[in-house]
Amino acid sequence: MTGTPERTLAARTRDFLELHRRIHLIEDERAHDALLERLQHPERPYIVSFVNAHAANLGWNTPGMLESLLRSDLLLRDGIGVKLGLKAFGHAPGLNMNGTDFIPKIARAYRGRRAGLFGTRSPWLDTARRKLEDEGLNVVACHDGFSPPEKYLELAAETKPELIILAMGMPKQEDIAVRLREHLSQPVLIVNGGAILDFLGGKVSRAPELMRNTGLEWVYRLYLEPQRLAKRYLLGIPVFFSHVAVTRLVGPRASEGGEHSG
Numbered sequence: 001m002t003g004t005p006e007r008t009l010a011a012r013t014r015d016f017l018e019l020h021r022r023i024h025l026i027e028d029e030r031a032h033d034a035l036l037e038r039l040q041h042p043e044r045p046y047i048v049s050f051v052n053a054h055a056a057n058l059g060w061n062t063p064g065m066l067e068s069l070l071r072s073d074l075l076l077r078d079g080i081g082v083k084l085g086l087k088a089f090g091h092a093p094g095l096n097m098n099g100t101d102f103i104p105k106i107a108r109a110y111r112g113r114r115a116g117l118f119g120t121r122s123p124w125l126d127t128a129r130r131k132l133e134d135e136g137l138n139v140v141a142c143h144d145g146f147s148p149p150e151k152y153l154e155l156a157a158e159t160k161p162e163l164i165i166l167a168m169g170m171p172k173q174e175d176i177a178v179r180l181r182e183h184l185s186q187p188v189l190i191v192n193g194g195a196i197l198d199f200l201g202g203k204v205s206r207a208p209e210l211m212r213n214t215g216l217e218w219v220y221r222l223y224l225e226p227q228r229l230a231k232r233y234l235l236g237i238p239v240f241f242s243h244v245a246v247t248r249l250v251g252p253r254a255s256e257g258g259e260h261s262g
Contacts, residue, residue, distance in 0.1 A: 013247040023075045025094040040109050042189050045181040047072040049192040050099045053081030053240035054232050060243050068174035080215035085244045103196045110163045111136030118152050119145035119167025124201030131200050149176050153183045164190045167197035
């Protein structure tokens with residue numbers, strides 16, 4: 001992976017394929033539960049990130065974003081777009097591990113333990129904090145998502161949370177996650193959560209269960225926030241599949257063989 005924006009097409013496709021290869025396959029509910037148990041006991045600062053079509057598109061155009069994603073300790077699949085992308089590259093997609101569902105499970109698993117919430121803004125941040133505290137999380141640090149990276153490093157070092165949820169959006173949260181891992185010494189699970197605190201804080205509502213179960217929650221979100229999400233979904237999804245197609249065309253042998261990360 002190169003460190004400059006002027007990457008060749010071959011470099012872009014190589015990195016795009018590597019991103020998909022690194023996604024951890026969660027085969028079934030047993031593997032899901034085993035992962036949740038394992039994440040409760042990190043031995044060092046440990047980063048969990050989610051890869052959806054938007055993240056992959058940002059990685060295609062932004063080397064820094066891609067580098068931060070690839071430096072995560074664990075990548076999980078989020079959404080139907082990446083599911084189809086994995087299939088196109090010859091990989092089993094496994095369960096959909098979208099953060100909006102999985103991160104609250106992590107938070108519940110950390111009941112009684114110290115946590116830091118960094119992201120969104122009041123009043124949604126305050127509401128999310130109260131909700132998580134009501135469910136048993138001990139929130140020792142809470143700050144909006146609009147400060148320089150040094151602020152979060154300082155808060156985390158002072159309060160020593162065992163779980164940090166970053167909800168600043170991409171690519172800021174991925175960059176800060178890597179900085180936190182380099183800055184902290186105690187075991188801590190660092191989760192890149194996107195809009196999770198907006199969901200928990202009531203700023204954004206979840207789609208009906210049927211839409212969530214069929215991979216159509218993006219349609220509901222587009223309906224709620226057309227101005228903000230139209231570019232991401234109406235343009236971003238076709239762009240993502242164009243990247244899949246180009247990657248298969250430029251590196252046809254790259255999608256053959258090889259172990260899927262797990």
